Amino acid sequence: MSHDDLRELSGVYALGALEGQDRVRFESHLASCAECAAEVRALRAVGHGLAPIVEQQDPPPALRDRVMARAGASAAEDAVPRRGPAMPRWLAAAAALAAVSIGLYAATLRVRIQTLEIELSDLRTRAVALERDLERVRREADTARGAAFVLAAHDVLRIDLAGQPPAPSATGRVFWSPSRGLVFSAADLPAVPPGRVYQLWVLRGPTDPPVSAGLVHSEPSGTGILSTGPLTIPGATGLAVSLEPEGGVPAPTGDIYLVGRI
Ligand SMILES: [Zn+2]
Numbered sequence: 081m082s083h084d085d086l087r088e089l090s091g092v093y094a095l096g097a098l099e100g101q102d103r104v105r106f107e108s109h110l111a112s113c114a115e116c117a118a119e120v121r122a123l124r125a126v127g128h129g130l131a132p133i134v135e136q137q138d139p140p141p142a143l144r145d146r147v148m149a150r151a152g153a154s155a156a157e158d159a160v161p162r163r164g165p166a167m168p169r170w171l172a173a174a175a176a177l178a179a180v181s182i183g184l185y186a187a188t189l190r191v192r193i194q195t196l197e198i199e200l201s202d203l204r205t206r207a208v209a210l211e212r213d214l215e216r217v218r219r220e221a222d223t224a225r226g227a228a229f230v231l232a233a234h235d236v237l238r239i240d241l242a243g244q245p246p247a248p249s250a251t252g253r254v255f256w257s258p259s260r261g262l263v264f265s266a267a268d269l270p271a272v273p274p275g276r277v278y279q280l281w282v283l284r285g286p287t288d289p290p291v292s293a294g295l296v297h298s299e300p301s302g303t304g305i306l307s308t309g310p311l312t313i314p315g316a317t318g319l320a321v322s323l324e325p326e327g328g329v330p331a332p333t334g335d336i337y338l339v340g341r342i
Contacts, residue, residue: 081105087116094123097174226261233257239319241340243268246323252338254280254319258312262293266321269337275326278337283318295328296321318342 086109092098093106110116230236241252252266264280272278278296291313321338 081109083109083113083116086113087119090116090119091123092171092174094120095174227255227263230257230261230263231255233260235259237342239340239342241266241319241321241338244336244339246270246335247337250338252321252340254340256311256319259310261309262311264296266296266338269321272323276323276334277326277328278321279324279328279332281320281322281332282313282316283320283339284313284315285317288315289331290320292328292330293319316342 086106089098089102089106093103093110098106106116110120236255236257239254239256241254243250247268247270250266250268250270252264252269255263262280269278280293280296281290282293283290293311293313318339318341320332320336320340322332322336323334324332325334
């Protein structure tokens with residue numbers, strides 16, 4: 081066999097499928113032919129690279145039998161002389177099996193890719209939901225920390241607020257530390273209409289206009305406002321909550337919902 085004949089066997093040899101005399105002949109050629117040796121090394125590297133990526137999948141035995149029977153039939157045809165070199169029977173069988181295996185790999189890979197795409201989309205959805213939850217928990221933790229900071233102040237005052245005509249059953253409570261900030265909570269305040277906001281005011285003497293203490297960021301379950309930082313307002317006599325346009329106003333314009341005296 082010439083170098084060209086033997087070189088065609090390198091693929092089968094690299095896969096470990098070359099046997100008998102052919103294997104002996106190929107290996108003795110390999111010892112003296114750098115080109116064939118390099119090709120075998122390259123093919124083996126490809127085989128090893130594919131192995132971990134592609135799940136091994138054996139064709140069903142019935143299919144294997146059919147392919148082998150086919151290869152046998154074409155070998156019988158090969159017995160009739162014809163032009164050109166005949167492909168050995170085992171090589172035809174190996175090629176047919178390889179084609180079947182590649183088809184199965186491709187089908188398996190397509191299914192796996194589809195499964196992974198579905199899983200990835202599920203994971204993205206869950207990640208977005210988790211991020212939202214995390215953001216909410218962070219906000220609640222910040223609020224709780226801020227409230228604890230105000231409630232622990234040595235100068236904290238408690239002011240109870242009573243419902244006014246627009247919401248007679250509403251109640252409110254404020255903890256106010258001039259040195260640290262203010263915590264407000266309320267019950268039974270009507271839901272805020274769109275485009276409006278509750279605003280908390282510090283009331284002063286009859287001739288002094290009220291001073292805004294901040295907007296009430298109401299939660300669906302109840303209400304709450306928290307502003308941290310010193311809030312000293314000389315001459316404060318009480319607190320009130322009014323319903324105002326979104327964004328708040330410099331002086332109260334809307335209905336008063338809660339009032340409490342200091
Ligand atoms: Zn060679």
